[in-house]
Amino acid sequence: MDVLLQQIINGLVLGSMYALVALGYTMVYGIIGLINFAHGDVLMVGALTSWTIIGWMSSASPDMPGWLQLLVATLIAMVVCGALNYSIEKLAYRPLRNSPRLAPLITAIGMSLLLQTFAMIIWEPNPKAYPSTLSREPIELAGAVISVTQITILATTALTLAFLMWLVNKTNLGRAMRATAENPRVAALMGIKPDVVISATFIIGAMLAAIAGVMWAANYGTVQHAMGFMPGLKAFVAAVMGGIGNLAGAVVGGIALGLIESLGAGYLGQLTGGVLGSQYVDIFAFIVLALVLTLRPSGLLGERVADRA
């Protein structure tokens, strides 16, 4: 089996999930300059919601095809997460929009913890097996294997990204979003309602996170309340790596980080003669972050220097 190709496939799958989450971070940051720490936990809520829905559906109508169950569950998870993120923004972030920068940041961390706690109360803390709704038959591909789930993840990511690019570049809402990110006050003078745009941004970000959450759950086969935190953090790193505020950058950063982690996990043991193993894989993201911030703080594709004190 070709290890390199296999790790590249795994890296692309991981990276496309990071990319979807990173887009949510970067859009929110681009418009209101807030690191939404709770974003990763929105992913978790999406995954757990879809878990519940699939559980209901497979007991209510057992002959429903697996892919349809997954599709319906994903759509419902998107709606739930959109509503959730809309309320979070409205209740917790909007009142603090003009306060010192530390206040919304602390609120966001509290919100992340709050979502995890609620998830623990609603879904109980133990990890749950996520049912495999798609075919488990692996497909051989030039010496490596790829699962149907992984192909679906790659295809869904590509479709979602294409849709998002259309939304941001071709529609009125997208134009309003870009204008608000550029300069909220001038945008308001042009008749754009910043509050509506910000709400829309949070909803779109949450929907992307919900898709990523379902993918994550389907790919790894387990869900629990703490599953969103690390992916969320790494997706933020990906967003910074690509240049925060930049949509294409988030995608590039996400895929790059996925590849780095996957290749690192595959080769770290060999390279260091067994001293460091794949258990250190979580460290890469932070080393990458430190390097990017030191060498190129505006990110790979970043335009502006991130200092708006």
Added chain:
Amino acid sequence: MSKIQPGKLAVIVIAAIALLTLPILLQATGSNSWARIVDIALLYVLLALGLNIVVGYAGLLDLGYIAFFAVGAYLYALLASPHLADTFPAIQAMFPNGLHINIWLVMLLAAAVAGVVGMILGAPTLKLRGDYLAIITLGFGEIIRIFMLNLDRPINITNGPKGISQIDALTVFGFNMGQRHTLSIGDWSYTIQPVTLYYYLFLFFVLLSIVLSYRLQDSRIGRAWMAVREDEIAAKAMGLNTRNLKLLAFGMGATFGGMSGVLFASFQRFVSPESFSLMESVMVVAMVVLGGLGHIPGVILGALVLAGLPEVLRHVAGPLTEVTGGRLGPEILRQLLIALAMVVVMLLRPKGLWPAPEHGKSLAK
């Protein structure tokens, strides 16, 4: 300095008597559990005071504060327990009785190591927006924890998830605080438990930190930190070297954390990665935020409230846990309250429960 008014003096005297007699009352309950709770609460006060320098004075959000605490704790655990000597024959040969380095030496070392690590960590990020610092510190906390968990192979340094035990107790001038001591005058005798001794030691350190914090707050550096916190650009325009000031605050907070870690290791006599999770870092931030950013009495209040909370919950939560079928256990309730404290306090009382009377203003009398 104004003269101390008689009323204020009375309050100070009563507080001093209460603080000094508290462990004797706690010891009279017959078990050590309450005294332990108070000791741990005092350690949290130490941590919160240290973090207050970083978050409260300089306005830098540090989400990996517990990592410095961990660095101090593991440093003492390694240098004052049989673990290293058991693992490495070379060290065994040099120190046949195992490593037992004096705690005060280790404390200085921990202060230095934590401070330097803090500076190294802060250097790449502090010149950028404060938000990045939050993420970098969060990542650092995770990295330290991953290393603590995994450095038991190929060479066993941290003993992995099992942790390090048999750590030396603290000695002050040859007086061992880890043992019971019996005072006897004639027929009367009184046994002092180690937890009571540690209480006085921690109280001493808390008082020392309070004095230090106040001195820092009123110093030139303290005022410069607050200027940076309120408006970095204006501070820069006034000729302050904001990057060095932020580095100093970060390093100094780390030093506090490292020294508290040494105390923690000598008190618990056991360390494992479990004690240094992200949740602990978030909790210390919550303490500072809940009490009142930058206001020392507020920070102490916040630390005591959140440290005492789990114990109170353990008694109160019983019926609630039963009613909800085990869903609302004390641990979950604690986490819920910490999360709510952070969100609600920021929304309703952004300056905390007991804010500074002249937050961010000049200190002119």
